Amino acid sequence: MKKKLLMVLTASFLVLTACAPNFGEQEEIVQETEDESKEQAIIPKYNISDSYYKMILPFKQGEARGLVAEQLNTRLDIDEFETGLMRVAQESFSPDNYLYQEGQYLKGEDISSWLQRKKVGNEKIEAQEAAKNKDKNTTGADEKYVEVGLNPALDEGNGQSLTELHTKNPIYLSHILEHDYLIRKDDTVELGGVVIGLAMNSVHYYQEEHGYPREYKIETKELLAQGKQMAEVILKRVRSTKGLEKVPIVFAIYKQEEKSSIVPGNFVAKANVKEGSNILEKWEDIDEDYYFFPSDEATNDYRDDAQMFNRFKQDVEEFFPNYTGVIGKAFYKNGELNYLDIEIPMQFYGKAEVIAFTQFVTGKVMEYFPDYISLEVNVMSTTGQEAVIIKEPNQEEPTVHIYK
Structure with a gap:
C-alpha cells in the first residue's frame, strides 16, 4: 500500500513541477x-x-x-x-x-531439481545410468547418482489407480x-x-x-x-x-x-x-490470514469487521446510482485487522461526479474505519483508475488523489 502511495505522490509532483523528484544523496x-x-x-x-x-x-x-x-x-x-x-x-x-x-x-x-518428485522405476534407472556415463571412472551408478527431488515419488507400478497414487503422494x-x-x-x-x-x-x-x-x-x-x-x-x-x-x-x-x-x-x-x-x-x-469482503467466511470469523464493511458498502450504494459493487481484501495478523484494501468500480459521466463521489467516500472512510488500521480505497471506472484514498494508522487526514 505504501508503494502505491509513493507512486501517487511522485506522479502528482511530476505533474505540478515537470521535473524529477530528488531522492537525496547516495x-x-x-x-x-x-x-x-x-x-x-x-x-x-x-x-x-x-x-x-x-x-x-x-x-x-x-x-x-x-x-x-x-x-x-x-x-x-x-x-x-x-x-x-x-x-x-x-x-x-x-x-x-x-x-x-x-x-x-x-x-x-538446483531449486528446480529440488521441486521435482523423487525418482522411481525406469526414471530412476535412467538417471543412474546418466550419472554413471557422466563419469567413466565411476564403478557403480549409485556411487554417483544422488536423489535431490523433495516431493514424494509417484510409483505407477504397484497396481494403484492414478487417483490413489496422487491422493497418497501429492506434490507438496x-x-x-x-x-x-x-x-x-x-x-x-x-x-x-x-x-x-x-x-x-x-x-x-x-x-x-x-x-x-x-x-x-x-x-x-x-x-x-x-x-x-x-x-x-x-x-x-x-x-x-x-x-x-x-x-x-x-x-x-x-x-x-x-x-x-x-x-x-x-x-x-x-x-x-x-x-x-x-x-x-x-x-x-x-497467525496471518486474508479475507474477502463481503463473504460468509469473513462474517463467520470477524462479524464486527464484516458488519462495518457492509455499512460502508450500503452508504455507497445509496449515494451513487451507477454503483456496481464494493469489494475488499483484509489482512489479519494475530487476529487483528491490520489493513484493508477496498475497490469501488463505478460508471462515471464527468469529472465533477468523480470529485463529488471521492469526497463522499473519504468522509465515510473517516466515519467507519478505526484509526489503527492501514486502509486504501481505489475508485475505478471502465477507463481506469479515477481516484485513490489512503489512510495510515493514527493519521488525522487521509491522502486523497484524483487522477487527471
Whole structure:
C-alpha cells in the first residue's frame, strides 16, 4: 500500500513541477560478493517507509529469477509470497540495520531439481545410468547418482489407480525462495542473514486415467509436517553452499491458495537457524490470514469487521446510482485487522461526479474505519483508475488523489 502511495505522490509532483523528484544523496560502499570478491555498490539515502528495506544498488537479479511466476498458482500468491517473506524477515533482520538483496546463492537449476518428485522405476534407472556415463571412472551408478527431488515419488507400478497414487503422494512443495539480507560494517556490506521461503500447495492438481482434471485438498497440518521435514533437508544443502556455511537463516512456510481463490495464501510457521548451526530451532506459528469482503467466511470469523464493511458498502450504494459493487481484501495478523484494501468500480459521466463521489467516500472512510488500521480505497471506472484514498494508522487526514 505504501508503494502505491509513493507512486501517487511522485506522479502528482511530476505533474505540478515537470521535473524529477530528488531522492537525496547516495552513499558508495564496497560489497563483498558470494565469490569473495569486492565491488562498488550504492546505498540510496531515500527510503519509502520504515517497513521496507533499502535495496543495494545496482540491483542484482536473483539466481532463481522467474521461477516464482512459473511455480505459484496466481499473481496474488506470487506477490504475497515475496512481500510476506520480507515481513517475516523483519522480525530477525531489522530494516534499520539490514539491506535487502535478491537471492544470490541458490541456483535456479538446483531449486528446480529440488521441486521435482523423487525418482522411481525406469526414471530412476535412467538417471543412474546418466550419472554413471557422466563419469567413466565411476564403478557403480549409485556411487554417483544422488536423489535431490523433495516431493514424494509417484510409483505407477504397484497396481494403484492414478487417483490413489496422487491422493497418497501429492506434490507438496511448489517453490523455494531465497532472500539475502546484508549488514554494514564500516565502509563495506556483507551477508548478514538469509531467509528461505517454502511455498506449499493447499491443493494438488492432477489428471485421472481418462484425462479429466482432478484436485486433492491438502490439510494445513499435513503440508506443515511435510514442509518442516523438507526444511531439514534443505538446511543441509544450504549449509553446503559456498558462502552460506555459517550465516544465520530463517525458514518460513507459506500455504498457497487454490487457483480459483480471490485472496492470496499466508505464512503459517517459521524457524530460526543460528549462526554456524545446523539445527532448526523450535517452529513458531505465524497467525496471518486474508479475507474477502463481503463473504460468509469473513462474517463467520470477524462479524464486527464484516458488519462495518457492509455499512460502508450500503452508504455507497445509496449515494451513487451507477454503483456496481464494493469489494475488499483484509489482512489479519494475530487476529487483528491490520489493513484493508477496498475497490469501488463505478460508471462515471464527468469529472465533477468523480470529485463529488471521492469526497463522499473519504468522509465515510473517516466515519467507519478505526484509526489503527492501514486502509486504501481505489475508485475505478471502465477507463481506469479515477481516484485513490489512503489512510495510515493514527493519521488525522487521509491522502486523497484524483487522477487527471
